[in-house]
Amino acid sequence: MVNPTPDSAPDAARLLRAARELPHQRVAAIELDGRRYWIKRPEAAPLRLRLQKGNGAAAFQREMARLTAFAERGAPVPAIMAQSPDMVILADAGLPLSHLAQHGPAEDMVFLLAQAARALAGLHAAGLAHGRPRLRDICWDGADIRFLDLEAGARLDAPRWRRARDLLIFLHSIFQHDTDMSALAGGALAAYGDADHAQVAPLARKMARGLAVVAFLVAPLIRRDRKRGKKNSEFVALADLLNFLS
Template identity: 40%
Template sequence: MQDTNLPPPSARRLLDVAHAKANHRLYGFELDGKKYFVKRLEQHRTRRARLMKGDPARALAREIALLEAFSQRGAPVPQIVAQDDTCFIMTDCGPPIHRTAVTSNAPEVIWRAVGTALANLHALGLVHGRPAMRDICWDGQKITFLDLEAGAKLKASQQDMTRDVIVLLHSILREGNQHPQAATFFQDAYRQNDTLGVWDACLIRARRLWWVEWVIAPVVLWHRWNGVARSEFAAVRPTRQFLLSQNQQE
């Protein structure tokens, strides 16, 4: 039986354990009865990847700085408990919502918590940048946002915030019927907590993006012919239609 009153392990000990288990870029481990999550420096195997993604060391340092800055502003992000030049270690925040919501007896609670958490994040002047379902965790009590690599900002504009909302809706609707009513629960909670007019701006943006469906139509057809499941291109139309339907209800 684990002693839950043990003091937390030192950063050096956590790093030693993490490096000993370093066989993936992202992985978790348990120490003294507590769970931790590790994110390692990304290794670009091709020149093209290096050109597209940039310097891995700089990207890692940027994400660490963003997580610390978000935390100081009161945003729901993981606590960094250890770091070095090759990785950082965070407290475990529960499984991603796309797994939790499927098995939960109360999925509505989770999706409403997501909407509230994103609206509160925006109220702090922050944006995640790419809040896909795999980057949002639920531990049974609270939502935590992970992975601030792509587009996270400390001084966000309203357009940045609308992008957050639309990207998350797209992530939900891409899963088809796996999460019934998730988009409705999410938008309802977001709207109730939106103090910046972001939701109304999302509806305007959806109307203006009519041309996107025409541009990606050939790719959508190709995916259908080839049986591509959960196509991100095919999910664009349902996302836009969902937003337009909300506009018509007002």
């Protein structure tokens, strides 16, 4: 679904009123005038998780501040359509690449992964790091790539190593999603390289060599998951990624 333009979108007050009529959920979709939007609220975690993860309201405000700052830098993130202290309403960003990879033809993913890789390189060229650019956090609305969930790892003016880690996480997500996706990683990396004005890819390869120690330590888990034919194994994906980048 293509994001609404300011002229076609409902005003913020109307969106907020409609959102408050729905049952309270941390993340929920809302339809208005034939368009979909997403409501996000702070996480109301039990005490144990609050001690582990920190104050949910503060984390929510930090994420919204990052979203605004990313948008001001021209990053492809969902537009904030309405906001209040207890919620934000975002324009629909389309379907996650993880969903499209599972339900769409492989030839579509060649194009979509290349688009995502170029968008990630553009984000990095602006000095930004997403922190967790996995396929489930990258959406396609039929026209544009959008990055979701700017959580703790998102950074403005990110050092190059954080942007290189972004690239490794993105590639690892391709390998982890499905073994059939591994053949598409080369095209995605090539597309990233075409737009890699910040020269992040060479550093990512160098960082990958350092991960060989991690792969050695989890080698029994890699062998176990390969033997079982386990799908979506993060350990097998790590081994495949390091082999791909070697």
